[in-house]
Amino acid sequence: MSSRGVQDAIVETLLVKTGRAMQATGLTDVVVAGGVGANLALRAGLATLAQGHGGRIYHPRIEFCTDNAAMIAVAGLLRLKAGGTATDLGIHARAQWPLFELQAMTI
Numbered sequence: 001m002s003s004r005g006v007q008d009a010i011v012e013t014l015l016v017k018t019g020r021a022m023q024a025t026g027l028t029d030v031v032v033a034g035g036v037g038a039n040l041a042l043r044a045g046l047a048t049l050a051q052g053h054g055g056r057i058y059h060p061r062i063e064f065c066t067d068n069a070a071m072i073a074v075a076g077l078l079r080l081k082a083g084g085t086a087t088d089l090g091i092h093a094r095a096q097w098p099l100f101e102l103q104a105m106t107i
Contacts, residue, residue, distance in 0.1 A: 007041065015045045019053075024099045028055025037065035 001009070018030060030050045036042060037059045050057045059065070 007039070011039065011041045011045055014042060015049055018046065019049055021099055022049070022053050022055075028053040030055065030057045032057065032059040033065070035065060035067040038062050 022028060028050065030046050032043065032046060043059060047057045
């Protein structure tokens with residue numbers, strides 16, 4: 001599969017899953033953040049999806065859609081220097097998180 005084919009498959013998967021999430025929650029607006037927000041095909045697809053649900057898409061300008069791994073690493077280093085440990089995060093990572101367990105946020 002070409003890199004374009006991979007991108008198309010990923011964008012389609014994100015659109016399908018976002019559409020399902022919108023239907024399950026009744027929410028109509030979509031907020032995009034992080035590096036994925038720089039993908040123009042995804043932006044266009046999400047805008048169409050949100051409009052189809054009577055909503056809108058919100059995203060920062062392209063130059064602000066960057067991978068925040070460096071920021072997370074610095075935050076972790078500062079936490080460690082302040083005496084924090086990896087055991088006091090209070091967050092448990094999960095590969096999948098059922099929508100019914102998440103609380104809807106309104107802005």
